[in-house]
Amino acid sequence: MTFPRSSMQTLFKYLLFGVPLYIFIGAPLLKIVAPSFYGSSDLANYQSFENTDALVFPDNNLVCAPHSYNVRVLSREPLVVYIDGFLSRNEAQHLVNAAEENYKPSTIFTGEEESFDATIRNSSKAQLPRDNAVQCIEARARDFQGWRPDVYIEKLWAQRYVAGGHYTYHYDWSGEVGPRRGGRLSTFMVYLDDNCTGGGTNFPRLQRPPEQKWCDVLDCSSTTPADEQGITFKPVKGNAVYWENFTPDGRGYEETWHAGLPVRSGVKVGLNIWSWYQPYLKIPTAKA
Ligand SMILES: *[C@@H]1O[C@H](CO)[C@@H](O)[C@H](O)[C@H]1NC(C)=O
Numbered sequence: 448m449t450f451p452r453s454s455m456q457t458l459f460k461y462l463l464f465g466v467p468l469y470i471f472i473g474a475p476l477l478k479i480v481a482p483s484f485y486g487s488s489d490l491a492n493y494q495s496f497e498n499t500d501a502l503v504f505p506d507n508n509l510v511c512a513p514h515s516y517n518v519r520v521l522s523r524e525p526l527v528v529y530i531d532g533f534l535s536r537n538e539a540q541h542l543v544n545a546a547e548e549n550y551k552p553s554t555i556f557t558g559e560e561e562s563f564d565a566t567i568r569n570s571s572k573a574q575l576p577r578d579n580a581v582q583c584i585e586a587r588a589r590d591f592q593g594w595r596p597d598v599y600i601e602k603l604w605a606q607r608y609v610a611g612g613h614y615t616y617h618y619d620w621s622g623e624v625g626p627r628r629g630g631r632l633s634t635f636m637v638y639l640d641d642n643c644t645g646g647g648t649n650f651p652r653l654q655r656p657p658e659q660k661w662c663d664v665l666d667c668s669s670t671t672p673a674d675e676q677g678i679t680f681k682p683v684k685g686n687a688v689y690w691e692n693f694t695p696d697g698r699g700y701e702e703t704w705h706a707g708l709p710v711r712s713g714v715k716v717g718l719n720i721w722s723w724y725q726p727y728l729k730i731p732t733a734k735a
């Protein structure tokens with residue numbers, strides 16, 4: 448078969464431009480649009496495209512002041528632990544102040560893209576600069592979970608809710624069921640500021656322990672709206688709720704369905720600490 452010279456040139460041009468275009472546009476786009484395609488055939492690259500910027504890598508020379516807290520286990524299956532004094536009041540206030548300048552509207556992440564919808568999530572978020580205090584909190588959150596290989600903390604964000612602010616019922620596993628695919632293994636919901644009414648964290652599928660002693664942190668009031676089921680953690684500055692999102696065999700726990708109830712007055716500031724399982728992550732080498 449022979450081609451006229453002009454169409455050979457055209458073909459050559461397409462090839463010349465097409466190859467770099469595929470590399471620079473096609474390949475990254477494909478990973479964003481169809482990560483599961485890469486998940487099966489190219490595990491070494493899976494998720495490394497989006498997460499190294501969002502995750503933090505520990506500094507081995509980090510020095511932290513001693514800190515202690517108290518824990519109470521609310522549920523073993525799924526594991527839900529209440530942590531009194533996870534942050535000192537000074538640490539919580541430091542983070543409130545550090546976030547102050549940086550707030551912007553919160554987005555929701557569907558597993559494919561980020562979007563803004565105030566009917567689902569109405570709050571502002573601020574990334575916390577990684578000063579010594581923040582890095583020590585990252586390290587504390589990592590230590591709390593016991594050593595687990597390939598688990599990384601997501602960069603810390605403060606979330607601020609004013610009157611009318613809320614986050615409707617959702618799971619934290621980020622649209623990706625199964626840790627093999629790099630989900631959010633665990634969540635810390637830390638309360639940084641609690642000068643508000645409303646704004647509790649509601650888990651409709653968890654049961655309230657019968658003991659009255661939980662009523663210091665759970666909403667036990669008889670005025671609780673009838674449509675509010677399960678348990679509601681009251682925001683208490685410096686305290687945290689920790690839970691695990693996946694069963695050991697990789698199914699998401701349905702009991703972790705939860706919401707940030709509307710703040711009725713005042714301001715609530717929360718801190719989410721999420722831990723990702725990322726077995727195929729390429730760790731950036733230029734990390735101080
Ligand atoms: C979102 O919160 C603001 C207060 O920051 C409130 O005025 C507004 O009504 C809320 N919007 C929705 C859709 O809940």
Ligand SMILES: *[C@@H]1O[C@H](CO)[C@@H](O)[C@H](O)[C@H]1NC(C)=O
Pocket residue numbers: 642712713714
């Ligand atoms: C708490 O909120 C009230 C009113 O909402 C305000 O008057 C008071 O100054 C706040 N306290 C602190 C410590 O921010």
